Amino acid sequence: MAVEFAHSPLLTFAIGLVLVVLLLVVWDLPAFVGLTIAAFTVGLVNAVFVQDFSFGEAATRTATAFGNGMAGIGIPILMAAVIGKSMLESGSAQRIVRSFQSVVGEENSDIALWGSSTVLAIPVFFDSVFYLLAPLARSMRARRGKNYALYLVVVGAGAATAHVFVPPTPGPLAVASEIGVNLGMTIAVGIAVAIPAAVMGGLVYGRFINGVVDIPLRDSMGTTTEELEERAKQSSASIPGVLESSLPIILAVVLVASFTFVDSFESVYPTLSSVKPAVAFIGDKNVALTIAAIAAALTYLRWNDISRSIWEDELTEALKSGGNIAAITAMGGAFGALLAASGIGSYIAGAFEGIGIPLIVTAWLIAAVIRIAQGSATAAMLTTAGIMAPLTGQLAVHSAYLVMAIGAGGNIFSWYNDSGFWLFKEIGGLTQAETLKTWTVLTTIISVTGLIAVLVYSSFFPLA
Template sequence: MIPLLILLLGIVIVVGMIVGLRINAFVALITAAIVISILSPGEWSIRIARVATSFGATAGSIGIVIAMAAVIGVTMMSSGAADRVVQAFIRFLGQERGSPALAASGFVLSIPVFFDTVFYLLIPLARSMFSQTGRNYLKYVIAIAAGAAATHALVPPTPGPLVIAENLSIDLGTMILVGACVALPATVLGLFYAGWLDRRMPVPMRDVPGVEITTPQLSQLPNLGLSVLPIALPILLIAGKTVFLPLLGSDTVLVRWILVLGDANMALLLAAIASTALYIHMRRPSRKELSTVIEQSLMSGGLIILITSAGGTFGAMLKEAQIGPAISGLFAGSSGTSGIGMLLLGFGIASLLKFAQGSSTVAMITASAMLAAIITPESLNFNVVYLGTAIGAGSLVGAWMNDSGFWIYSKMSGLTEVETLKSWSVLLVILGVSAGITSLVLSIFLPLT
C-alpha cells in the first residue's frame, strides 16, 4: 500500500477514535499502530509481534522515568515542598510582584508536576493576593498558566517532552536545557499579555466551590533547600552528564559515576526517594497512608506510560511503512530550507493535532512519532532538539473547549467560557508561537551540531 495513504489512515484512526468515538488515546494509538503494521512490508508472522516488541521497547525507555516523576509530584504536594517553593518566590520578589512570582512558581513546579496539579496548588494564592490588593486577579491567573504551560510542553520529565526526546533520539539533558531556554522567553511574553489583558478586561474574583483562600504558614513547611531538592537533583544530574561527559572523555572512576548517576532512570529514582523521605519527615504518615500516596501516584503515572508507549509504537510502525522516504522528497532542496521546513512541519502537525483532539501530550507524542519516521541526519543542519521544542511549541497552539486544560483553567479560576477563550486560548497561541520562533532562531544561530 502507498506509504502516504498508510500515514493518512493512521492519522484518521487516531483522531477519529479520540475525537469522534471518545475512546482513550492509548486504545486509539495502539489500534492505529496495529493497522499500520498489518499494511506495512514484512513477514506476516511478525506484523503483530513487532507492535508488541516496539511497545515494550518504548515502555522500557520511559516507564521508570514517568513513574518516578509521578511519585515526585504527589509527594512534593503532600509534604508541603511545592508550597514552600511558591512561598520562596513570593518572598523573594515581593507581593507587589505577585504575577512574576506566580509565573516563576508555575514554571519550576510544572517540570516534575502535572499542569492541572500545579494550577490547583497556585490558584488559591492568586485569590489570596487579590483579596489583599483588590486588583489584578486575571493577571495573576494568566501568570500561573503561562509559567506552568510553557514547561509542561517543553521541559522533561513532563511526559510530553520526555517522549519527544525518546522518539527523536534527543539527549535528555540537552532537551531539558534547551527546552527551558525556549520556555523562558515565552513565559515572559505571557506575563506581558497578562498585564495587557488585565487592564482591558478586568475580571472580578468569583466564588469557586472547593477552592479556598489559603496561605500555608512557613513553620508548617519544609526547609527550602530540601523542598527544591526533588526538582533540582534530577535536572543537575541529567544535565551535568550532558555538559561534563564530553569534557572528561576518558574512562575514569568519575566518568563511570557520571554515567550511572546521570542516567535518567537513576536520577529520577534518587529524586523520588528524596521527595518521599521529605514527605515522611514532614507528615509522619502511617505505613498504610504512605502506601496509599505512592500507589495513587503510580496509578496516575501508569496511564501516561501506556499512552506514551503506544505513541512510540505508532511511530515505530510508521517507520516500518517507509513513511520517511515517501515524504523526504517533499522537502528536497537546500539543507537549510529542508531543516526549516521540518521545524515548520513539526510545529504545524502538533498544532493541528492539538486543535483536533485537545490534548497537548497526545499531540506531542503523535507528532514526534510521525516526524521520527521522516527525518534523516541529512534532513537537518542543526541539532534535532530544536525540532523537539518546535513540536512542543506547536502542541500549545489550538487550545479551545476540547482541551481539558481549558476547563481546569476556567472552572478553578471562576472565569466564564468567553473570558477563558480570550485569556487561556490566546495565551497559549502566544506561548506556542513565541516558543516556535525561538526554536527557529536558535536553530539558525546556535545549531549545536
C-alpha cells in the same frame, strides 16, 4: 506479505490521522485504548502496502514500540508521580512557590517558572524537567486561584526549547555530530536561538492563551484539587523549609547533570573517566528520579501526621495514576513509531530534495513535515541531519545554523502521535482540546520563532 503496487505513505498517515481523531475526539474512547487501536490499524495498513512488513508484525511491532517507550519513561513517570504527590502533600511545593514569589513578586510567578525550566532543561532532559516542575505549576495555581494555562505553558516552553536547541540534550547533540559542527559553537548558537523562542512561546503566548482559555485545576498524579487548595492555605510554620522542600529537585538535577558533565568533558579532563562508571549509574534518569522520589516521600512522611500504612497507601495511589500516564505516553509513541514504519520519513525527505529554496529553510521544512507525520522530534531531527549533512559545503553561513534550523523544524506541532503531547496532557490534567491549544500551539511557536531567529542571526552574523 505486502501487496506490490504503488503506494504513498501519505495514505497511511491520512488513515492514522482520521482514525485517531475518530477514536479519541468523536467517540471519546480512553486515550490508551484509542491509541492502541490506531497503532494496530496503521500496522495492518503497513502489512498490506509496505515490503518486508508482515501481518504478524502489525501486532509485534506495536508491542515492541510500546515496550521501548515504557523502558524509556516507565520508571521516571512512576517516580515522578511519587515526587509530585509527596511534594504537594508535604507542603514542599508550596514552600518553593512561596519562595519564588517572595523573590520575584506574586505577579511574576510565571517568570520564575519559565526561568527555572529553561535553565534546568539544559543539563536535564525535557521529560524530567516537566516531571519536577509540573507540581510547582499546580501548587502555584492552587495558591493564586488563576493562571494555570500560563504556568503550564512557561514550564513546557523552557523545557521544550532547550530540548531541541541546546546540547547536551540528545537531539541537537546528535545532529551537531552528524553535520560535523563544533560542540562549543553549537551550544553558543543554540542558546542565542533558544532565548527568543522560549520568550515568544512561554511568556508571550503563555500570557495570551491564559487570557483566552481558563483551564481549571483537576485531579492528577494521585492528588485531588481539594488537597491542593487545602495545602495552599497552610501556614509557613507547618511546611518544610526551603532546602528540604527543594531537595528532590536538587538531587535529580545534580545527579543527571553529573553524568552529562562527565560525558561532555571526559575528553578534556581524562581523569573524569575514573568516576564515569559510578556517575553513569547514579546519573541515569531512572536512578536519579528514584533517589529523588525517596527523598520526597520521606519528607512527606515526616511532615504529615499519618501512619506509615496510610503513607504507603497514598504512595500506591500515586503509582497507579503514574502507571496510567506512562501507558498512555508510551502508546502515543508506539502509534508514532508505526507511522514511521510506513516509510513516511524518507518519503517526505525525498519529496523535498532538489527544491530550489535556501538550505536552511529546506532543512526546517523537511524536519517539520517528518515531525508532524511520525511524531518524534529526535527522529525527525536525525533523519533530516542525515539528508543535509552532505550539503553543508553549499552553506554560506556557519553550519551551526543548520543544526538549529533542523531542531526548530523537529519541534513543530506536537500532537497525538507524540508521546510528549500525552505527557503534557496527563500530568497537567488537561483535556485534549486544552492540550492542543496550549502544548501543540506552543511547540509550533517555538519552531517558527526558532527559524526566524536562525535566519536573522545568520544574515547579520554568518560566522562563516
